[in-house]
Amino acid sequence: MGIKWNEMLVGGDPLLVGSQIAIVLTVVAIVVGLTYFKKWGWLWREWLTTVDHKKIGIMYILSGVLMFFRGGMDGLLMKAQTARPEMSFLDAQHYNEIFTTHGVIMILFMAMPFLIGLMNVVVPLQIGARDVAFPQLNALSFWLFFSGAMLFNISFVVGGSPDAGWTSYFPLAGKEFSPGIGNNYYAIALQIAGLGTLMTGINFIVTILKMRAPGMTLMKMPMFTWTTLITSIIIVAAFPIFTVALALMTFDRLYGTHFFTLSSGGSDMLWANLFWLWGHPEVYIVILPAFGIFSEVIATFSRKTLYGYTSMVISIVGIAFLSMIVWVHHFYTMDAGPAVNSFFSITTMLIAVPTGVKIFNWLFTMRKGRIQFTTAMLWALAFVPNFVIGGVTGVMLAMAAADFQYHNTLFLVAHFHYVLIPGVVFAVFAGLYYWWPKMFGFMLNEKLGKYHFWLFTIGFNVTFMPMFFLGLKGAVRRAYTYSAESGFAPLFLVSAIGSIILAIGFAVFCYNIYWSFRYAKRNVSHDPWDARTLEWMTASPVQFYNFAVVPEVKQLDAFWHMKKRGETLTLKESDIKKIHMPSNSGLPFYMAVVFGITGFFLVFEAHIAAAVAAIGIVVGLIIRSFDYNDGYYVSVDEIKQTERTWRNVEGGTENHVG
Amino acid sequence: MSANVNHSLPLEYQTEQNRLNILGFWIFLGAEIVLFATLFAVYGVLGHRYAGGPTPSDIFKLNDVLIETLLLLTSSFTCGLAVFFMRQRNMKQLLVWFVITLLLGAGFLFMEIREFIHYVHEGATMQTSAFLSSFFVLLGTHGAHVTFGIIWAVMLIIQLLQRGLTPVTARKMFIISLYWHFLDVVWIFIFTFVYLKGMVG
Amino acid sequence: MEHKSKYPVSHVVGFLFSLILTFVAVFVALKMNVSYTIVMWIIGSLAIIQAGLQLFMFMHVTEGEDGKTNVINMAYAVFVAIVIVAGSIWVLTSGHAAH
Ligand code: HEM
Ligand SMILES: [Cu+2]
Numbered sequence: 026m027g028i029k030w031n032e033m034l035v036g037g038d039p040l041l042v043g044s045q046i047a048i049v050l051t052v053v054a055i056v057v058g059l060t061y062f063k064k065w066g067w068l069w070r071e072w073l074t075t076v077d078h079k080k081i082g083i084m085y086i087l088s089g090v091l092m093f094f095r096g097g098m099d100g101l102l103m104k105a106q107t108a109r110p111e112m113s114f115l116d117a118q119h120y121n122e123i124f125t126t127h128g129v130i131m132i133l134f135m136a137m138p139f140l141i142g143l144m145n146v147v148v149p150l151q152i153g154a155r156d157v158a159f160p161q162l163n164a165l166s167f168w169l170f171f172s173g174a175m176l177f178n179i180s181f182v183v184g185g186s187p188d189a190g191w192t193s194y195f196p197l198a199g200k201e202f203s204p205g206i207g208n209n210y211y212a213i214a215l216q217i218a219g220l221g222t223l224m225t226g227i228n229f230i231v232t233i234l235k236m237r238a239p240g241m242t243l244m245k246m247p248m249f250t251w252t253t254l255i256t257s258i259i260i261v262a263a264f265p266i267f268t269v270a271l272a273l274m275t276f277d278r279l280y281g282t283h284f285f286t287l288s289s290g291g292s293d294m295l296w297a298n299l300f301w302l303w304g305h306p307e308v309y310i311v312i313l314p315a316f317g318i319f320s321e322v323i324a325t326f327s328r329k330t331l332y333g334y335t336s337m338v339i340s341i342v343g344i345a346f347l348s349m350i351v352w353v354h355h356f357y358t359m360d361a362g363p364a365v366n367s368f369f370s371i372t373t374m375l376i377a378v379p380t381g382v383k384i385f386n387w388l389f390t391m392r393k394g395r396i397q398f399t400t401a402m403l404w405a406l407a408f409v410p411n412f413v414i415g416g417v418t419g420v421m422l423a424m425a426a427a428d429f430q431y432h433n434t435l436f437l438v439a440h441f442h443y444v445l446i447p448g449v450v451f452a453v454f455a456g457l458y459y460w461w462p463k464m465f466g467f468m469l470n471e472k473l474g475k476y477h478f479w480l481f482t483i484g485f486n487v488t489f490m491p492m493f494f495l496g497l498k499g500a501v502r503r504a505y506t507y508s509a510e511s512g513f514a515p516l517f518l519v520s521a522i523g524s525i526i527l528a529i530g531f532a533v534f535c536y537n538i539y540w541s542f543r544y545a546k547r548n549v550s551h552d553p554w555d556a557r558t559l560e561w562m563t564a565s566p567v568q569f570y571n572f573a574v575v576p577e578v579k580q581l582d583a584f585w586h587m588k589k590r591g592e593t594l595t596l597k598e599s600d601i602k603k604i605h606m607p608s609n610s611g612l613p614f615y616m617a618v619v620f621g622i623t624g625f626f627l628v629f630e631a632h633i634a635a636a637v638a639a640i641g642i643v644v645g646l647i648i649r650s651f652d653y654n655d656g657y658y659v660s661v662d663e664i665k666q667t668e669r670t671w672r673n674v675e676g677g678t679e680n681h682v683g
Numbered sequence: 684m685s686a687n688v689n690h691s692l693p694l695e696y697q698t699e700q701n702r703l704n705i706l707g708f709w710i711f712l713g714a715e716i717v718l719f720a721t722l723f724a725v726y727g728v729l730g731h732r733y734a735g736g737p738t739p740s741d742i743f744k745l746n747d748v749l750i751e752t753l754l755l756l757t758s759s760f761t762c763g764l765a766v767f768f769m770r771q772r773n774m775k776q777l778l779v780w781f782v783i784t785l786l787l788g789a790g791f792l793f794m795e796i797r798e799f800i801h802y803v804h805e806g807a808t809m810q811t812s813a814f815l816s817s818f819f820v821l822l823g824t825h826g827a828h829v830t831f832g833i834i835w836a837v838m839l840i841i842q843l844l845q846r847g848l849t850p851v852t853a854r855k856m857f858i859i860s861l862y863w864h865f866l867d868v869v870w871i872f873i874f875t876f877v878y879l880k881g882m883v884g
Numbered sequence: 885m886e887h888k889s890k891y892p893v894s895h896v897v898g899f900l901f902s903l904i905l906t907f908v909a910v911f912v913a914l915k916m917n918v919s920y921t922i923v924m925w926i927i928g929s930l931a932i933i934q935a936g937l938q939l940f941m942f943m944h945v946t947e948g949e950d951g952k953t954n955v956i957n958m959a960y961a962v963f964v965a966i967v968i969v970a971g972s973i974w975v976l977t978s979g980h981a982a983h
Contacts, residue, residue, distance in 0.1 A: 158703045223714060231707045234953060261710060262964045265718035273820065282809050282816035284725065290732030290813030298972055299721065349967050353975055362979025650838045696948055706950045713961035720965030724972040752906060760899040763942045767892040864942045868935045875931040879913040883923050
C-alpha cells in the first residue's frame with residue numbers, strides 16, 4: 026500500500042525524459058491556446074458534452090489517429106532496434122514494454138476507435154435515423170474508452186509500462202514475476218475502456234434493430250450496417266469474458282487470490298483460455314466492420330449492387346457463431362491432446378469458407394463494373410490480394426501439427442499483420458477517404474491520397490513480407506535482438522527500411538488532412554461519389570438532426586434507386602414536422618474523469634483513495650437516475666431554413682468524380 | 684422521450700424510447716449471462732483445487748444456504764407481484780410488494796455476509812486456494828449485483844413517490860424487475876452447481 | 885401481454901413450482917443414494933427448468949413487439965454460455981493441460 030511518489034515518474038532514459046517533457050509542453054500549449062482563443066466554452070458545449078453521434082464519431086476517429094501515431098512509433102522503434110544484429114538502441118526490458126504497448130494500443134486503442142468512430146458517424150445515417158438509441162450512453166462509451174486509453178498511455182511515463190505482451194500471459198504477468206505496477210495498468214485501463222465498448226455494442230444492436238427508416242427490412246440494410254450489427258453482437262458476447270478475465274487478473278495482482286498463479290492450485294493456462302475466448306472474437310470485431318466498409322466502397326465505385334448480398338449476410342452471421350468456437354488455435358502448443366486440437370483445427374479452417382465467399386463476392390461485384398480508381402477504391406483493391414496472403418498463411422497456422430513449428434516465430438507476426446493491416450487499416454483509410462466529405466463538408470485531396478496509398482502499401486509489404494521468411498528460418502517473436510551468425514541480418518534490414526516507407530506514407534496522410542483542412546474546396550455536394558446509400562441523401566456536412574424528413578426505403582441501395590426515379594432532392598416543406606432531439610450532458614465526461622481517477626489509484630494499489638474516488642462513480646449513477654431531462658424540439662422554421670441553405674447551393678450538386 | 688404514446692399497451696411499453704430501453708436491457712442481460720458463465724467456467728476449472736485447504740463439504744452448511752435460497756426465490760416472486768400490480772395501476776400494492784422484495788433481498792445479503800464472515804473465521808479466505816478464490820469471486824459478484832440492485836431500487840422508490848406512475852417510472856420499475864429475476868436465475872445455478880454439487884461430492 | 889386476470893395466477897404457479905423444484909433438488913442431492921454423475925444430471929436439469937420458469941413466467945421474455953428478438957438474444961447468450969463453460973472445462977482438463 027501507499028504510493029511511492031518518488032518512484033512515480035520513470036526517469037533516467039533520455040527517450041523517456043524527452044517524451045515527458047514533450048507531453049508537458051503539449052499540455053501547456055493546449056491549455057494556453059484554448060485560453061488565449063477563448064475556446065473553453067466552445068470545447069465544452071460543442072464537444073465534451075455532446076451526444077451527437079457524428080461528433081462522437083469524429084472524436085473516436087481523432088483518438089484513433091493519435092493512437093495510431095503512438096502505436097506506430099512503437100513499431101518503428103522496434104524495427105530500428107532489430108535493423109542490425111546486436112544493436113543496443115533498446116534493451117530487453119524496453120523492447121518488452123514497447124511490443125506490449127504497441128500490441129495493446131494498435132488493437133484496442135487504434136483499430137477499435139477508428140471502426141467504432143466510423144460506425145458512429147455512418148450507421149445512423151445509413152438507416153435513416155436521427156441518432157443512436159441511447160445518445161447519452163453513447164457519449165459515456167466514448168468517454169470511458171478515452172479515459173481507459175489515457176490511463177494506459179500515461180503508464181509510459183508514470184510508473185512504468187506493462188511488459189508481459191499484449192496477451193499478458195501468466196505466470197509472467199502475475200505479481201511473482203512482474204512485481205512492478207506496469208501490469209496493473211494493463212488490467213485496469215483495459216477494464217475501463219472495455220466497459221465503454223460493451224455499451225457501444227448494446228447501443229448499436231438496439232439502434233439497428235429498432236430505428237431503421239420505414240421500409241428498410243433487415244435484408245434491405247446496407248452491408249456496413251449489417252456488419253456493424255454482427256460486430257455489436259460479438260462485442261456483447263465476448264467483452265464480458267474479458268471483463269471477468271481482467272477482474273481476476275486484478276484480484277490476483279492486488280488481493281493475492283489464486284486464479285492464475287502457479288501456487289495454491291491456480292491455473293496459468295486458464296488465463297490463456299479466457300484471454301483467447303475473448304481475443305479471437307475480438308479479431309472479428311475489428312475485421313467485420315472493415316468488410317462492411319469495403320463492401321460499400323466497392324459497390325459505389327464499381328457502379329453495381331453488391332454481388333451475392335444474401336450469401337454475404339449468411340456468411341457474416343455464420344462468423345458470429347464460428348468466431349466463438351476457435352479460440353484454442355492460439356495455444357495448440359499447450360497440447361490439450363489430439364481431440365481438442367483437431368476440433369479447433371477444423372473449426373478454424375471452416376472460418377476460411379465464409380471469408381472466401383466474401384472475397385469472391387467482392388471480385389464478382391467488380392466484374393464488368395465501370396470501376397473508378399478513387400483513393401478509397403484503391404485501398405479496397407489492394408486489400409484483396411494482401412488480405413488473401415494473410416488468410417492463406419492463417420490456414421497454414423490453423424493446422425495444429427504444423428503450428429508447433431510456426432508458433433511464436435515472426436511467421437505468426439507477419440501473418441497477423443497481413444490480416445490486420447489490410448483488414449483494418451486499409452479499411453479505415455478507405456472509409457475515411459470515402460466518408461470524409463460527409464463528416465466535414467470537404468474532400469481529402471485525391472492526389473496526396475494516392476501518394477499515401479502507394480507509399481503505405483509498398484512500405485507495408487516490404488516491412489512484413491521478409492518477416493514470413495525470417496520466421497520460417499527460426500527467428501522468434503518478442504526477441505529484442507539476434508546474433509550476426511544467425512544470418513537474419515539482411516532480411517531484418519529490408520524490413521526496417523520498409524517500415525520507414527510505411528511511416529512516410531502515414532505522414533503523407535497526416536499532411537493530407539492538414540492540407541485539405543486549409544485548402545480543399547468547401548462547396549462539395551451532398552453526394553460527391555454518386556453513391557448508393559441513405560447517408561448521401563442529406564447534407565455534407567450533415568445537419569445535426571440528420572434528416573429533415575425520414576426517407577422511405579423501397580429496396581437495397583435505396584438512394585441509388587431514388588436518384589434513378591429522380592425523387593431525391595424534392596422536399597415538400599409541408600412534410601416537415603418538429604424534431605425531437607436529446608440534450609447535451611456533462612455527466613459522461615464527469616464519469617470518465619472519476620473512472621480515470623479511481624483507476625489511477627487502483628493501479629498504484631492505493632485502495633482507500635480508490636474507494637473514495639469510486640464514491641464519485643456511484644454519485645454519477647445516482648444523478649443519472651434522477652435525471653428526467655427529456656430533450657428538446659427543433660422548430661419547423663429552423664429546419665426549413667437549414668434545409669434551404671444546402672439544397673440550393675449553386676453548382677454544389679455537381680459530382681466531384683465520374 | 685418521443686411524443687407518440689400508445690395507450691393500448693401497458694405503461695412501460697407506451698413510448699418508443701421505453702421500448703428501446705427495455706430491449707436494450709434484455710441485451711444487457713445477455714451480456715450478464717456471458718459474464719456469469721465465465722465465472723462459472725472458472726469455478727468449474729478451479730473448484731476442486733483445494734491446495735490442502737478446506738473443501739466444500741468442510742465449510743458449506745445446508746441450512747444457511749437453504750434460507751438464502753428461499754429468501755431470494757420469494758423476493759423474485761414478490762417482485763413479480765409488484766409488476767403485476769403496477770400493470771393494474773395499483774400504486775399502493777406495487778409499493779408494498781416492492782418494499783417486501785427489498786427487505787427479502789436485504790435479508791439474503793445479511794445471510795450471505797454472515798456466511799462469508801464465518802468462512803473467513805474458519806480460515807477459508809479468498810487467498811487460501813484456487814477453489815476459494817473462485818468461490819468468493821463468483822458469489823461476491825452475485826452479491827455485489829444484489830447490493831447494487833437494492834441501492835437502485837431505493838432510488839426508484841423515491842422517484843415513484845415523487846412522480847407517481849408515469850411511462851418513465853413504470854419502465855424503470857419493469858427493468859429493475861427483470862434485473863431482479865435474473866439475479867434469482869443466477870442464484871439457482873449457484874445453488875445447484877456450487878452448493879449442492881459441493882455437498883454431494 | 886399480461887393476461888387481464890385479476891389474480892397473479894401465473895406468478896403463484898411459478899413460485900410454487902420453483903419451491904418444489906428446489907426441494908426436489910435438495911432431496912436428490914443429499915438424500916438419494918445414486919451415483920454422483922446421475923445426481924448432477926438430475927439437479928442440473930432441474931436448475932435449467934427452474935431458470936426457464938423464471939424466464940417465461942416471471943420475466944415474460946416473449947412479451948411485446950420484441951419478443952422474438954428477446955428469445956433469439958437469450959438463445960444466443962445460452963449458446964455462448966455453454967461454449968464458455970463446457971469448452972473451458974474440456975480444454976483445460978484434457979491432455980497435458982490437465983497437469
Ligand atoms: C504501423 C506499422 C506497424 C509496424 C512497423 C509494426 C511492427 C511490429 C513489430 C516489430 C512487432 C513485434 C515483433 C516481435 O515480436 O518482436 C509487432 C507486434 C505486434 N503488432 Fe505490430 N506493427 C505495425 C502495425 C500494427 C497494427 C496496425 C496492429 C493491429 C491492428 C498491430 C498489432 C500488433 C500486435 C498485436 C503485436 C504483438 C505484440 C505482442 O507480441 O505482444 N501492429 N508489430
Ligand atoms: Cu484466433
